[in-house]
Amino acid sequence: MDFTEIIGFSAAILTTAAFLPQVYKTWKTKDVSGLSLPMLLMFFIGVFLWLVYGFYKESPSMVSANAITVVSAFFLLYFKIKYSKK
């Protein structure tokens, strides 16, 4: 693995790991009051586009990071829609 990808994967691990506790916390507490639906939608679409961009740039670290984050963002969006109805 080259130096650039070592930096990329270090970045990927840090930003992905920083995001997971939010997903876990929302899943456990079902407290979605602090989450904004438009913000989550923007974020989900944005991360999906970064994933596509990562493929075009042939970047393994970007594809890995955004593949995980797009799933996390999907869950947050799902929780927001599901728990806001109650």
Added chain:
Amino acid sequence: MDFTEIIGFSAAILTTAAFLPQVYKTWKTKDVSGLSLPMLLMFFIGVFLWLVYGFYKESPSMVSANAITVVSAFFLLYFKIKYSKK
């Protein structure tokens, strides 16, 4: 601008814009109880590494997005340390 960068800048606008309301909200409310210091540190270092990675990959959209987000992350980190002391 080529097609890849159009996707990249669309992603950059969406994920950057989704993050700014959090910074604004924390600045106005000074409520940092829901923010975790280790998470903010990881995120800040991670975004900084994505910025470096964007330079290596010669990606204008990654550099722009992460330059803005690293400043946002820095402010959140600063607010967390400043307002946690009170």
